[in-house]
Amino acid sequence: MFNAEIYQNRRAALRNxxxxxxxxxxxxxxxxxxxxxxxYKFRQDSSFLYFFGLNQPGFAGxxxxxxxxxxxxxxxxxxxxxxxxxxxxxxxxxxxxxGVKESRPFSKLTELMQxxxxxxxxxxxxxxxxxxxMMLLEELLGIRASIVKQYASLELVKAVVALRSVKGPEExxxxxxxxxxxxxxxxxxxxxxxxxVKEQYIAGVLxxxxxxxxxxxxxxxxxxxNGETLHNHDHSQILTTGRMMLTDxxxxxxxxxxxxxxxTIPVGGKFDNRQKDIYNIVLSCHDKAIxxxxxxxxxxQVHLSVCKVLAQGLKELGLxxxxxxxxxxxxxxxxxxxxxxxxxxxxxxxxxxxxxxxYVGYDEETRPINQFGTSSLRMGRxxxxxxxxxxxxxxxxxxxxxxKWHAEKMHTxxxxxxxxxxxxxxxxxRLEDDxxxxxxxSRFLGKKRIPITIEEVENIMNE
Ligand SMILES: [Mn+2]
Numbered sequence: 241m242f243n244a245e246i247y248q249n250r251r252a253a254l255r256n257x258x259x260x261x262x263x264x265x266x267x268x269x270x271x272x273x274x275x276x277x278x279x280y281k282f283r284q285d286s287s288f289l290y291f292f293g294l295n296q297p298g299f300a301g302x303x304x305x306x307x308x309x310x311x312x313x314x315x316x317x318x319x320x321x322x323x324x325x326x327x328x329x330x331x332x333x334x335x336x337x338x339g340v341k342e343s344r345p346f347s348k349l350t351e352l353m354q355x356x357x358x359x360x361x362x363x364x365x366x367x368x369x370x371x372x373x374m375m376l377l378e379e380l381l382g383i384r385a386s387i388v389k390q391y392a393s394l395e396l397v398k399a400v401v402a403l404r405s406v407k408g409p410e411e412x413x414x415x416x417x418x419x420x421x422x423x424x425x426x427x428x429x430x431x432x433x434x435x436x437v438k439e440q441y442i443a444g445v446l447x448x449x450x451x452x453x454x455x456x457x458x459x460x461x462x463x464x465x466n467g468e469t470l471h472n473h474d475h476s477q478i479l480t481t482g483r484m485m486l487t488d489x490x491x492x493x494x495x496x497x498x499x500x501x502x503x504t505i506p507v508g509g510k511f512d513n514r515q516k517d518i519y520n521i522v523l524s525c526h527d528k529a530i531x532x533x534x535x536x537x538x539x540x541q542v543h544l545s546v547c548k549v550l551a552q553g554l555k556e557l558g559l560x561x562x563x564x565x566x567x568x569x570x571x572x573x574x575x576x577x578x579x580x581x582x583x584x585x586x587x588x589x590x591x592x593x594x595x596x597x598x599y600v601g602y603d604e605e606t607r608p609i610n611q612f613g614t615s616s617l618r619m620g621r622x623x624x625x626x627x628x629x630x631x632x633x634x635x636x637x638x639x640x641x642x643x644k645w646h647a648e649k650m651h652t653x654x655x656x657x658x659x660x661x662x663x664x665x666x667x668x669x670r671l672e673d674d675x676x677x678x679x680x681x682s683r684f685l686g687k688k689r690i691p692i693t694i695e696e697v698e699n700i701m702n703e
Pocket of ligand 1: 500632
């Protein structure tokens, strides 16, 4: 938790951006896994954390835009709780830690909201993504749970996105802390990646490292020899010499800030020549992104420039042909990279995705491009100092996609199908780092960079 002033300033800035009414920010509750008392690890709502800082279940925060009154709703523990959980600070004491003077029992929230509804005051709330909060909103506001998301306040969404997009220095420290844990995870994976080892064993070790440095992984670890499946959560294979292991994993630190890194490494510790060729193309894409990313340029432009580097490299290898600008404009490169270059990162690994991608990654100026591949770009808008984004190009050979496009004779002006057919057993490569947009350009986040060049990767694997 930061000091109270940080949260007071954030709430004051939010109040300034919203015209009138009440701002309601719901925290999360415990979520049962298989019976009520056996819950998933608690994860607080990120916007609640950002404005109200309290990392415990069962809270809600209200800001009265006109009067400036701020209230935290939550219940004090009873004797039963104390017996099982130990003594806990009161809600009033906790509210004071984040600069909120007033607290009330949670049941009083209904009264306040019903008064607001009766007096026709606007109640701004964010799009709910948990079913219990959808049901709570139905009870509070009288809007059916199944449709309540449609009534979320766009004004509040835009205000929250504007504030949370630009990371303060106190947040960069936390994100770098999460990056340092990510370094430990990925270098451990490099040391453990040996023929005969099960993927699940390494994935499990990574989960443990993330937990030991802070909180948990920032998302379910992707770790597979089948790197061509973009989000592969199947860890059932035994590592085999000659294949590559793709690991896309990050940590969430104790204050719930995230990191997200990807490395692709050769099982057995040596890349073969075909792997080296593709790897170095992806690495040059990755380097180009950080070279291009700076305040004033859009990430959509950076994405498209990187796609041209990819297409040029594949042309030199004989996998693509024709004019590179035309190939990328037509979307032919998306056979090899059917995803976007990156996303915002912060308190969520895909920061603020619950608020709506089109408001987080796009704006009136930069609109999503509705073309296969580029349509998956989560972050496209103009970069500002203080944005934290991922730089994660990749190159994949997805047999089913190759077969489909080949059969449909897609982009035959740009794709060399005879050569591509020979890569169906290749798998996929993705390389990902987290970057901060600085006044001059961008920089990597984290104390140490995870080995990334072929030489660095082979060195650590053969130590
Ligand atoms: Mn990512």
